[in-house]
Amino acid sequence: MISARMLLLISRGVDHYERREYGRLFQMTRTFAYHKSNLTGQSKQDILRDTI
Structure with missing residues (x-):
């Protein structure tokens, strides 16, 4: 049986990981836009x- 606390920790971990991935993607897009504008x-x- 999975406790509610473990479920919360798992969901929070996934959320944190996804947020980090999206952050990295956003950063790459901004860097790309910066170089292309130069x-x-x-x-x-x-x-x-145009990109997004």
Whole structure:
């Protein structure tokens, strides 16, 4: 039998892991937009809007 406390810990762990992955993805997208705007002279907001 899985206790409520263990269930909470498991769900929190998954949530934390997903949040970290999304954070990394978001960071990569921002970095990509930054470099591309330096190359093309397009604004970062436009690139992010086109990418996502």
